[in-house]
Amino acid sequence: MDFDKVVRARKSVRKYLDKPVEEEKIAKCLEAARLAPSWKNKQCWRFIVVRDKKIIAKLAGGINFWAKSAPVFIVACGDPKRSGTRYGQKYYLVDVAIAMEHLVLEAANLGLGTCWLGLFDEEKTKKLLEIPKGIRVVALTPLGYPHPSEGILGKVVKAVVGKKRKSLGEIAYDRKWGRPFSGSSKD
Ligand SMILES: Cc1cc2nc3c(=O)[nH]c(=O)nc-3n(C[C@H](O)[C@H](O)[C@H](O)COP(=O)(O)O)c2cc1C
Incomplete structure:
Protein backbone atom coordinates (compact mmCIF):
# COMPACT_ATOMS: atom_id res chain seq x y z
CA MET A 1 0.00 0.00 0.00
CA ASP A 2 1.09 3.56 -0.62
CA PHE A 3 2.55 5.06 2.62
CA ASP A 4 -0.02 7.86 2.78
CA LYS A 5 -2.82 5.27 2.46
CA VAL A 6 -1.30 3.15 5.23
CA VAL A 7 -1.12 6.09 7.63
CA ARG A 8 -4.72 6.96 6.89
CA ALA A 9 -5.94 3.34 7.02
CA ARG A 10 -4.54 2.74 10.51
CA LYS A 11 -7.11 3.07 13.22
CA SER A 12 -7.82 1.46 16.57
CA VAL A 13 -9.70 -1.78 15.94
CA ARG A 14 -11.79 -3.00 18.87
CA LYS A 15 -13.51 -6.02 17.31
CA TYR A 16 -11.84 -8.86 15.43
CA LEU A 17 -12.84 -11.70 13.15
CA ASP A 18 -12.39 -15.22 14.46
CA LYS A 19 -9.75 -15.88 11.81
CA PRO A 20 -6.10 -16.78 12.40
CA VAL A 21 -3.33 -14.43 11.32
CA GLU A 22 -0.82 -15.98 8.92
CA GLU A 23 2.61 -16.52 10.54
CA GLU A 24 4.28 -14.68 7.64
CA LYS A 25 2.19 -11.61 8.40
CA ILE A 26 3.09 -11.72 12.09
CA ALA A 27 6.76 -12.01 11.09
CA LYS A 28 6.43 -9.04 8.71
CA CYS A 29 5.00 -6.89 11.50
CA LEU A 30 7.88 -7.89 13.80
CA GLU A 31 10.38 -7.22 11.02
CA ALA A 32 9.03 -3.67 10.67
CA ALA A 33 9.56 -3.20 14.42
CA ARG A 34 13.07 -4.65 14.17
CA LEU A 35 14.08 -1.93 11.70
CA ALA A 36 13.05 0.97 13.96
CA PRO A 37 15.56 3.56 15.16
CA SER A 38 16.61 3.54 18.81
CA TRP A 39 18.82 5.21 21.42
CA LYS A 40 22.44 4.50 20.36
CA ASN A 41 20.98 1.66 18.28
CA LYS A 42 20.61 -0.36 21.49
CA GLN A 43 17.30 -1.90 20.36
CA CYS A 44 16.09 -2.27 23.92
CA TRP A 45 12.71 -3.65 22.78
CA ARG A 46 11.49 -7.21 23.05
CA PHE A 47 8.15 -8.43 21.69
CA ILE A 48 6.15 -11.41 22.86
CA VAL A 49 3.68 -12.99 20.43
CA VAL A 50 0.76 -14.59 22.23
CA ARG A 51 -1.65 -16.91 20.40
CA ASP A 52 -3.13 -18.85 23.33
CA LYS A 53 -6.77 -17.77 23.66
CA LYS A 54 -6.80 -18.33 27.42
CA ILE A 55 -3.73 -16.12 27.92
CA ILE A 56 -5.15 -13.50 25.55
CA ALA A 57 -8.35 -13.42 27.61
CA LYS A 58 -6.25 -12.78 30.73
CA LEU A 59 -4.20 -10.04 29.04
CA ALA A 60 -7.35 -8.34 27.79
CA GLY A 61 -8.58 -7.59 31.25
CA GLY A 62 -10.53 -4.67 32.75
CA ILE A 63 -11.73 -1.99 30.39
CA ASN A 64 -9.99 -3.66 27.45
CA PHE A 65 -12.02 -6.90 27.80
CA TRP A 66 -13.18 -6.50 24.19
CA ALA A 67 -9.62 -7.24 22.98
CA LYS A 68 -10.01 -10.93 23.75
CA SER A 69 -11.73 -11.33 20.36
CA ALA A 70 -8.28 -10.99 18.73
CA PRO A 71 -6.45 -14.20 17.69
CA VAL A 72 -3.03 -12.71 18.50
CA PHE A 73 -1.61 -10.33 21.07
CA ILE A 74 1.72 -8.54 20.82
CA VAL A 75 3.27 -7.51 24.11
CA ALA A 76 5.91 -4.79 23.70
CA CYS A 77 8.58 -4.67 26.40
CA GLY A 78 11.62 -2.51 26.98
CA ASP A 79 14.82 -2.88 28.95
CA PRO A 80 15.54 0.51 30.56
CA LYS A 81 19.16 -0.55 31.16
CA ARG A 82 19.67 -0.89 27.39
CA SER A 83 18.49 2.63 26.63
CA GLY A 84 19.26 6.12 27.91
CA THR A 85 17.95 8.89 30.13
CA ARG A 86 18.37 12.55 29.24
CA TYR A 87 17.07 15.49 31.27
CA GLY A 88 14.86 13.07 33.14
CA GLN A 89 13.31 11.59 29.97
CA LYS A 90 13.44 7.82 29.78
CA TYR A 91 14.25 6.83 26.23
CA TYR A 92 13.31 3.16 26.49
CA LEU A 93 9.72 4.36 26.29
CA VAL A 94 10.51 6.28 23.11
CA ASP A 95 12.43 3.34 21.60
CA VAL A 96 9.64 0.85 22.25
CA ALA A 97 6.93 3.28 21.13
CA ILE A 98 8.65 3.92 17.79
CA ALA A 99 9.15 0.19 17.17
CA MET A 100 5.55 -0.53 18.17
CA GLU A 101 4.28 2.09 15.74
CA HIS A 102 6.38 0.53 12.96
CA LEU A 103 4.65 -2.75 13.78
CA VAL A 104 1.21 -1.14 13.88
CA LEU A 105 1.71 0.55 10.50
CA GLU A 106 2.94 -2.67 8.89
CA ALA A 107 -0.15 -4.40 10.28
CA ALA A 108 -2.34 -1.75 8.62
CA ASN A 109 -0.39 -2.25 5.39
CA LEU A 110 -1.25 -5.97 5.53
CA GLY A 111 -4.94 -5.35 6.19
CA LEU A 112 -4.64 -6.26 9.87
CA GLY A 113 -6.10 -4.36 12.81
CA THR A 114 -4.35 -3.30 16.01
CA CYS A 115 -5.12 -1.10 18.99
CA TRP A 116 -2.52 0.40 21.28
CA LEU A 117 -3.35 -0.68 24.82
CA GLY A 118 -1.87 1.44 27.57
CA LEU A 119 -4.33 0.35 30.22
CA PHE A 120 -3.11 -3.00 31.45
CA ASP A 121 -1.92 -4.60 34.63
CA GLU A 122 1.86 -4.70 34.26
CA GLU A 123 2.52 -7.05 37.18
CA LYS A 124 -0.12 -9.51 36.00
CA THR A 125 1.22 -9.37 32.43
CA LYS A 126 4.79 -9.97 33.63
CA LYS A 127 3.75 -12.92 35.76
CA LEU A 128 1.66 -14.51 32.99
CA LEU A 129 4.45 -14.25 30.42
CA GLU A 130 7.42 -14.85 32.74
CA ILE A 131 8.93 -11.45 31.94
CA PRO A 132 12.10 -10.80 34.01
CA LYS A 133 12.15 -8.29 36.86
CA GLY A 134 14.06 -5.38 35.25
CA ILE A 135 12.03 -5.41 32.05
CA ARG A 136 9.10 -3.02 31.65
CA VAL A 137 5.94 -3.73 29.66
CA VAL A 138 5.29 -0.61 27.59
CA ALA A 139 2.26 -1.49 25.48
CA LEU A 140 0.07 -4.30 24.25
CA THR A 141 -1.84 -4.65 21.04
CA PRO A 142 -4.33 -7.17 19.77
CA LEU A 143 -3.57 -8.21 16.18
CA GLY A 144 -6.11 -9.68 13.82
CA TYR A 145 -8.46 -9.16 10.94
CA PRO A 146 -10.86 -6.31 11.70
CA HIS A 147 -14.52 -7.22 12.11
CA PRO A 148 -16.67 -5.25 9.64
CA SER A 149 -18.66 -3.81 12.57
C1 LIG B 1 -0.23 5.21 24.46
C2 LIG B 1 -1.64 4.82 24.05
C3 LIG B 1 -2.43 4.07 24.91
C4 LIG B 1 -3.73 3.67 24.53
N1 LIG B 1 -4.46 2.88 25.38
C5 LIG B 1 -5.67 2.43 24.98
C6 LIG B 1 -6.39 1.50 25.78
O1 LIG B 1 -5.95 1.07 26.84
N2 LIG B 1 -7.60 1.08 25.33
C7 LIG B 1 -8.13 1.50 24.13
O2 LIG B 1 -9.22 1.05 23.78
N3 LIG B 1 -7.46 2.36 23.34
C8 LIG B 1 -6.24 2.83 23.72
N4 LIG B 1 -5.52 3.67 22.91
C9 LIG B 1 -6.07 4.04 21.59
C10 LIG B 1 -6.55 5.50 21.54
O3 LIG B 1 -7.75 5.63 22.25
C11 LIG B 1 -6.73 5.89 20.06
O4 LIG B 1 -5.49 5.83 19.41
C12 LIG B 1 -7.32 7.27 19.88
O5 LIG B 1 -8.61 7.33 20.43
C13 LIG B 1 -7.38 7.69 18.40
O6 LIG B 1 -8.16 6.77 17.65
P1 LIG B 1 -7.54 5.95 16.42
O7 LIG B 1 -6.38 5.15 16.94
O8 LIG B 1 -8.66 5.09 15.90
O9 LIG B 1 -7.07 6.94 15.37
C14 LIG B 1 -4.24 4.07 23.27
C15 LIG B 1 -3.43 4.81 22.40
C16 LIG B 1 -2.14 5.17 22.77
C17 LIG B 1 -1.27 5.92 21.78
Missing part, protein backbone atom coordinates in the same frame (compact mmCIF):
# COMPACT_ATOMS: atom_id res chain seq x y z
CA GLU A 150 -16.58 -1.69 14.96
CA GLY A 151 -18.21 -3.25 18.03
CA ILE A 152 -19.86 -1.64 21.03
CA LEU A 153 -16.57 -0.53 22.62
CA GLY A 154 -15.42 0.99 19.34
CA LYS A 155 -18.63 3.01 19.24
CA VAL A 156 -18.36 4.03 22.90
CA VAL A 157 -14.70 5.15 22.62
CA LYS A 158 -15.46 7.03 19.41
CA ALA A 159 -18.33 8.83 21.13
CA VAL A 160 -16.32 9.60 24.28
CA VAL A 161 -12.85 10.50 22.96
CA GLY A 162 -13.70 11.25 19.32
CA LYS A 163 -11.69 10.68 16.16
CA LYS A 164 -11.14 14.26 15.07
CA ARG A 165 -7.56 15.46 14.84
CA LYS A 166 -6.36 18.97 15.58
CA SER A 167 -5.51 21.06 12.52
CA LEU A 168 -1.89 21.52 11.42
CA GLY A 169 -2.01 25.14 12.57
CA GLU A 170 -2.83 23.96 16.10
CA ILE A 171 -0.04 21.40 16.39
CA ALA A 172 2.75 22.73 14.17
CA TYR A 173 4.47 26.06 14.70
CA ASP A 174 6.57 28.07 12.30
CA ARG A 175 9.90 29.50 13.43
CA LYS A 176 8.83 29.83 17.06
CA TRP A 177 6.30 28.56 19.58
CA GLY A 178 2.76 29.70 18.94
CA ARG A 179 3.15 30.96 15.36
CA PRO A 180 0.93 28.55 13.39
CA PHE A 181 2.59 26.62 10.58
CA SER A 182 1.19 27.92 7.31
CA GLY A 183 2.86 25.65 4.78
CA SER A 184 4.72 28.58 3.24
CA SER A 185 8.38 29.52 3.67
CA LYS A 186 7.50 33.20 3.12
CA ASP A 187 6.67 35.58 6.01
Whole structure:
Protein backbone atom coordinates (compact mmCIF):
# COMPACT_ATOMS: atom_id res chain seq x y z
CA MET A 1 0.00 0.00 0.00
CA ASP A 2 1.09 3.56 -0.62
CA PHE A 3 2.55 5.06 2.62
CA ASP A 4 -0.02 7.86 2.78
CA LYS A 5 -2.82 5.27 2.46
CA VAL A 6 -1.30 3.15 5.23
CA VAL A 7 -1.12 6.09 7.63
CA ARG A 8 -4.72 6.96 6.89
CA ALA A 9 -5.94 3.34 7.02
CA ARG A 10 -4.54 2.74 10.51
CA LYS A 11 -7.11 3.07 13.22
CA SER A 12 -7.82 1.46 16.57
CA VAL A 13 -9.70 -1.78 15.94
CA ARG A 14 -11.79 -3.00 18.87
CA LYS A 15 -13.51 -6.02 17.31
CA TYR A 16 -11.84 -8.86 15.43
CA LEU A 17 -12.84 -11.70 13.15
CA ASP A 18 -12.39 -15.22 14.46
CA LYS A 19 -9.75 -15.88 11.81
CA PRO A 20 -6.10 -16.78 12.40
CA VAL A 21 -3.33 -14.43 11.32
CA GLU A 22 -0.82 -15.98 8.92
CA GLU A 23 2.61 -16.52 10.54
CA GLU A 24 4.28 -14.68 7.64
CA LYS A 25 2.19 -11.61 8.40
CA ILE A 26 3.09 -11.72 12.09
CA ALA A 27 6.76 -12.01 11.09
CA LYS A 28 6.43 -9.04 8.71
CA CYS A 29 5.00 -6.89 11.50
CA LEU A 30 7.88 -7.89 13.80
CA GLU A 31 10.38 -7.22 11.02
CA ALA A 32 9.03 -3.67 10.67
CA ALA A 33 9.56 -3.20 14.42
CA ARG A 34 13.07 -4.65 14.17
CA LEU A 35 14.08 -1.93 11.70
CA ALA A 36 13.05 0.97 13.96
CA PRO A 37 15.56 3.56 15.16
CA SER A 38 16.61 3.54 18.81
CA TRP A 39 18.82 5.21 21.42
CA LYS A 40 22.44 4.50 20.36
CA ASN A 41 20.98 1.66 18.28
CA LYS A 42 20.61 -0.36 21.49
CA GLN A 43 17.30 -1.90 20.36
CA CYS A 44 16.09 -2.27 23.92
CA TRP A 45 12.71 -3.65 22.78
CA ARG A 46 11.49 -7.21 23.05
CA PHE A 47 8.15 -8.43 21.69
CA ILE A 48 6.15 -11.41 22.86
CA VAL A 49 3.68 -12.99 20.43
CA VAL A 50 0.76 -14.59 22.23
CA ARG A 51 -1.65 -16.91 20.40
CA ASP A 52 -3.13 -18.85 23.33
CA LYS A 53 -6.77 -17.77 23.66
CA LYS A 54 -6.80 -18.33 27.42
CA ILE A 55 -3.73 -16.12 27.92
CA ILE A 56 -5.15 -13.50 25.55
CA ALA A 57 -8.35 -13.42 27.61
CA LYS A 58 -6.25 -12.78 30.73
CA LEU A 59 -4.20 -10.04 29.04
CA ALA A 60 -7.35 -8.34 27.79
CA GLY A 61 -8.58 -7.59 31.25
CA GLY A 62 -10.53 -4.67 32.75
CA ILE A 63 -11.73 -1.99 30.39
CA ASN A 64 -9.99 -3.66 27.45
CA PHE A 65 -12.02 -6.90 27.80
CA TRP A 66 -13.18 -6.50 24.19
CA ALA A 67 -9.62 -7.24 22.98
CA LYS A 68 -10.01 -10.93 23.75
CA SER A 69 -11.73 -11.33 20.36
CA ALA A 70 -8.28 -10.99 18.73
CA PRO A 71 -6.45 -14.20 17.69
CA VAL A 72 -3.03 -12.71 18.50
CA PHE A 73 -1.61 -10.33 21.07
CA ILE A 74 1.72 -8.54 20.82
CA VAL A 75 3.27 -7.51 24.11
CA ALA A 76 5.91 -4.79 23.70
CA CYS A 77 8.58 -4.67 26.40
CA GLY A 78 11.62 -2.51 26.98
CA ASP A 79 14.82 -2.88 28.95
CA PRO A 80 15.54 0.51 30.56
CA LYS A 81 19.16 -0.55 31.16
CA ARG A 82 19.67 -0.89 27.39
CA SER A 83 18.49 2.63 26.63
CA GLY A 84 19.26 6.12 27.91
CA THR A 85 17.95 8.89 30.13
CA ARG A 86 18.37 12.55 29.24
CA TYR A 87 17.07 15.49 31.27
CA GLY A 88 14.86 13.07 33.14
CA GLN A 89 13.31 11.59 29.97
CA LYS A 90 13.44 7.82 29.78
CA TYR A 91 14.25 6.83 26.23
CA TYR A 92 13.31 3.16 26.49
CA LEU A 93 9.72 4.36 26.29
CA VAL A 94 10.51 6.28 23.11
CA ASP A 95 12.43 3.34 21.60
CA VAL A 96 9.64 0.85 22.25
CA ALA A 97 6.93 3.28 21.13
CA ILE A 98 8.65 3.92 17.79
CA ALA A 99 9.15 0.19 17.17
CA MET A 100 5.55 -0.53 18.17
CA GLU A 101 4.28 2.09 15.74
CA HIS A 102 6.38 0.53 12.96
CA LEU A 103 4.65 -2.75 13.78
CA VAL A 104 1.21 -1.14 13.88
CA LEU A 105 1.71 0.55 10.50
CA GLU A 106 2.94 -2.67 8.89
CA ALA A 107 -0.15 -4.40 10.28
CA ALA A 108 -2.34 -1.75 8.62
CA ASN A 109 -0.39 -2.25 5.39
CA LEU A 110 -1.25 -5.97 5.53
CA GLY A 111 -4.94 -5.35 6.19
CA LEU A 112 -4.64 -6.26 9.87
CA GLY A 113 -6.10 -4.36 12.81
CA THR A 114 -4.35 -3.30 16.01
CA CYS A 115 -5.12 -1.10 18.99
CA TRP A 116 -2.52 0.40 21.28
CA LEU A 117 -3.35 -0.68 24.82
CA GLY A 118 -1.87 1.44 27.57
CA LEU A 119 -4.33 0.35 30.22
CA PHE A 120 -3.11 -3.00 31.45
CA ASP A 121 -1.92 -4.60 34.63
CA GLU A 122 1.86 -4.70 34.26
CA GLU A 123 2.52 -7.05 37.18
CA LYS A 124 -0.12 -9.51 36.00
CA THR A 125 1.22 -9.37 32.43
CA LYS A 126 4.79 -9.97 33.63
CA LYS A 127 3.75 -12.92 35.76
CA LEU A 128 1.66 -14.51 32.99
CA LEU A 129 4.45 -14.25 30.42
CA GLU A 130 7.42 -14.85 32.74
CA ILE A 131 8.93 -11.45 31.94
CA PRO A 132 12.10 -10.80 34.01
CA LYS A 133 12.15 -8.29 36.86
CA GLY A 134 14.06 -5.38 35.25
CA ILE A 135 12.03 -5.41 32.05
CA ARG A 136 9.10 -3.02 31.65
CA VAL A 137 5.94 -3.73 29.66
CA VAL A 138 5.29 -0.61 27.59
CA ALA A 139 2.26 -1.49 25.48
CA LEU A 140 0.07 -4.30 24.25
CA THR A 141 -1.84 -4.65 21.04
CA PRO A 142 -4.33 -7.17 19.77
CA LEU A 143 -3.57 -8.21 16.18
CA GLY A 144 -6.11 -9.68 13.82
CA TYR A 145 -8.46 -9.16 10.94
CA PRO A 146 -10.86 -6.31 11.70
CA HIS A 147 -14.52 -7.22 12.11
CA PRO A 148 -16.67 -5.25 9.64
CA SER A 149 -18.66 -3.81 12.57
CA GLU A 150 -16.58 -1.69 14.96
CA GLY A 151 -18.21 -3.25 18.03
CA ILE A 152 -19.86 -1.64 21.03
CA LEU A 153 -16.57 -0.53 22.62
CA GLY A 154 -15.42 0.99 19.34
CA LYS A 155 -18.63 3.01 19.24
CA VAL A 156 -18.36 4.03 22.90
CA VAL A 157 -14.70 5.15 22.62
CA LYS A 158 -15.46 7.03 19.41
CA ALA A 159 -18.33 8.83 21.13
CA VAL A 160 -16.32 9.60 24.28
CA VAL A 161 -12.85 10.50 22.96
CA GLY A 162 -13.70 11.25 19.32
CA LYS A 163 -11.69 10.68 16.16
CA LYS A 164 -11.14 14.26 15.07
CA ARG A 165 -7.56 15.46 14.84
CA LYS A 166 -6.36 18.97 15.58
CA SER A 167 -5.51 21.06 12.52
CA LEU A 168 -1.89 21.52 11.42
CA GLY A 169 -2.01 25.14 12.57
CA GLU A 170 -2.83 23.96 16.10
CA ILE A 171 -0.04 21.40 16.39
CA ALA A 172 2.75 22.73 14.17
CA TYR A 173 4.47 26.06 14.70
CA ASP A 174 6.57 28.07 12.30
CA ARG A 175 9.90 29.50 13.43
CA LYS A 176 8.83 29.83 17.06
CA TRP A 177 6.30 28.56 19.58
CA GLY A 178 2.76 29.70 18.94
CA ARG A 179 3.15 30.96 15.36
CA PRO A 180 0.93 28.55 13.39
CA PHE A 181 2.59 26.62 10.58
CA SER A 182 1.19 27.92 7.31
CA GLY A 183 2.86 25.65 4.78
CA SER A 184 4.72 28.58 3.24
CA SER A 185 8.38 29.52 3.67
CA LYS A 186 7.50 33.20 3.12
CA ASP A 187 6.67 35.58 6.01
C1 LIG B 1 -0.23 5.21 24.46
C2 LIG B 1 -1.64 4.82 24.05
C3 LIG B 1 -2.43 4.07 24.91
C4 LIG B 1 -3.73 3.67 24.53
N1 LIG B 1 -4.46 2.88 25.38
C5 LIG B 1 -5.67 2.43 24.98
C6 LIG B 1 -6.39 1.50 25.78
O1 LIG B 1 -5.95 1.07 26.84
N2 LIG B 1 -7.60 1.08 25.33
C7 LIG B 1 -8.13 1.50 24.13
O2 LIG B 1 -9.22 1.05 23.78
N3 LIG B 1 -7.46 2.36 23.34
C8 LIG B 1 -6.24 2.83 23.72
N4 LIG B 1 -5.52 3.67 22.91
C9 LIG B 1 -6.07 4.04 21.59
C10 LIG B 1 -6.55 5.50 21.54
O3 LIG B 1 -7.75 5.63 22.25
C11 LIG B 1 -6.73 5.89 20.06
O4 LIG B 1 -5.49 5.83 19.41
C12 LIG B 1 -7.32 7.27 19.88
O5 LIG B 1 -8.61 7.33 20.43
C13 LIG B 1 -7.38 7.69 18.40
O6 LIG B 1 -8.16 6.77 17.65
P1 LIG B 1 -7.54 5.95 16.42
O7 LIG B 1 -6.38 5.15 16.94
O8 LIG B 1 -8.66 5.09 15.90
O9 LIG B 1 -7.07 6.94 15.37
C14 LIG B 1 -4.24 4.07 23.27
C15 LIG B 1 -3.43 4.81 22.40
C16 LIG B 1 -2.14 5.17 22.77
C17 LIG B 1 -1.27 5.92 21.78
